[in-house]
Amino acid sequence: MLNISEKTVGKYIDRSKIPSLRWAESKKSGRVLIRILIWFFALVLVIMFVPWxxxxxxxxxxxxxxxxQRPQTIHSVIAGRIEKWFVREGDYVSKGDTILYISEVKDEYFDPNLLSRTEEQLKAKELTVQSYMEKVKALDIQIEALFQTSGLKLKQAKNKLKQAELKVVADSIDFEAVKIKYEIAVRQFDRMKELYDEGLKSLTDLENRRMSMQKTQAEMISAESGLLSSRNEAINAEIELTSIQAEYRNSIAKAESDKYTALSSMYDAEAVVTKLQNQYVNYSVRSGLYYITAPQNGYVTRAIQSGIGETIKEGEQIVSIMPSHxxxxxxxxxxxxxxxxxxxxxxxxxxxxxxxxxxxxxxxxxxxxxxxxxxxxxxxxxxxxxxxxxxxxxxxxxxxxxxxxxxxxxxxxxxxxxxxxxxxxxxxxxxxxxxxxxxxxxxxxxxxxxxxxxx
Known part of the structure; x- marks a missing residue:
């Protein structure tokens, strides 16, 4: 009962006959609810200061x-055809264990004797390089011999030139002596002729003096001719010296040209040898890539490629592996x-x-x-x-x-x-x-x- 009216009817109600009304009026629910709310808010207030x-x-x-250590996939470095599997999904593999074998699919690698034939080509080119080296050594010996021979020849030609120059000096001295002798003979003939004109000398003496003068003149001409001949010999010796120098220079230049030609050929052959060595190593390494192995210890988790006879490309994923540690x-x-x-x-x-x-x-x-x-x-x-x-x-x-x-x-x-x-x-x-x-x-x-x- 709310009892909100001024006129109450509570006094007219017999509560003994209504037990539920007696029970409801006996409860103190309002005060209990207020207490509960007070304790609740107090608890919340305390909780607000609890560390968080x-x-x-x-x-x-x-x-x-x-x-x-993370999961990884194994790739094929080269293109190939799957020939045989050595593992299954879930297998444990150690580092270096073979996972599968592939065969070649490119026609330039089909030859089963590719390595041996490449090795033969390499040996042939190495022999070519060695022969060019021997040729260069022979040309070095030849050039050294030409230098030695040219030195001796030049000494010989210089000595000959020196002899010719000394002969020229000697002949020039003889020519000057004969020339002075001829001048003396001319003066003697002039005096003899004066004496003959004065009647002091006979005609025979004058003719003898004339003969002596002409003889001296002939000696002078002969000496002059010898001097010119000596000068020609000196010129010829000088020409011979120059000719020897030019000849040996040409010979040495030709030998050096042949040497450099041989060196150029040798370097070309060495380049080919290097290329063949690289090619041989590549073929050797490629032949080892036919067997795809595990890079580390682990478990094969999933096969990305499967079957026999399927072809795979370079760098294509094959299987995934999870490291064991x-x-x-x-x-x-x-x-x-x-x-x-x-x-x-x-x-x-x-x-x-x-x-x-x-x-x-x-x-x-x-x-x-x-x-x-x-x-x-x-x-x-x-x-x-x-x-x-x-x-x-x-x-x-x-x-x-x-x-x-x-x-x-x-x-x-x-x-x-x-x-x-x-x-x-x-x-x-x-x-x-x-x-x-x-x-x-x-x-x-x-x-x-x-x-x-x-x-």
Missing amino acids: TQNIAGRGSVTTMNLD YDLAVEMYVRPIDLPLIKLNQRVRIQFDGWPSIVFSGWPNTSFGTYGGRIFAIDNFISPNGFYRVMVKPDPDEVAWPDALRVGAGTHNMLLLNDVPIWYELWRQINGFPPDYYKNSSSLQEKASTNETAK
Whole structure:
């Protein structure tokens, strides 16, 4: 009964006949509700001051710490035809184990004796190089002999020229002597003629003196002729010396030309030898690529190519392999707004897909089924999905990660930040502020005040 009217009817009601009315009027529900609400708000107020661990949540996946420990695909370096498989999916292979054998599909490599014939060509060209080297040595000996012979010939020609020049000097002296003798004979003949004209000498004496003068004149002409002949001999000796020099120069130049021609041919042959050596090594290496082997210890996870007789191209994927030994890590993605709050060696709580867990994001110590990790790498460039990638490794101070964990499993991650009251966290979430917004600002102010004090 509400009893809101001024005229009550309660006195006319017999409550002994209505037990439900008696029970309702005997309850004190209003006061109880008020007490419950008071205790509830008191509890909420207390909870508002309970510490709350700020965190940055993000999805991720399990990967490996080292690049050589991640799943990889094996490629074929050369084109070929699949002839035989040596493994099946799921098999364990050691480094160097044969996975499959392929045959050649290019016609320039069909010859089964390709290596031996290339080796024969190489040996033939090496002999050609050796013969050119011997020819160069022979030409060097020939050039040296020409130099020695030319030196001796030049000495001989110079001696002959010197003899001719000395003979010219001797003949010129004889000619001068005979010339003086002829002048004396001419003067004697003139005096004799004067004496003959005066009658002091006989005609016989005059004729004898004339004969003597003519004889002396003949000797002078003969001496002059000998002098000219000696001069001609000297000129001939000089010409012979020049001719010898020119002749041996030509011979030496021709020998050197032949030498350089042989050297050029030898260098060409050496180039061909080098090319054949390279070709031989390429053929040898190519023949070893017919057997495709495992690059490291691991498990064959999936065969991308299959069957017998199928052809594959250069660089085409054949099988994928997962290394048997690896160090697990987690790659997670965070928003750009959260990136400034992340630092190396920061703690992370990880929840792996498939492992049961009870998670309280604000109280990580009360969570069950999560594992600890620490950040060891942060990307400096944003990923195509618009987030930054962060690499996490196992925390050595925490429980070890599960042994049955596999690469590629999904994870839920929480990067642990500072402890703040719950009211502060609610206020931050409502206003859309990043974690530790005001704490970062205060830390900057403290740092600035410290610097001013130091100054």
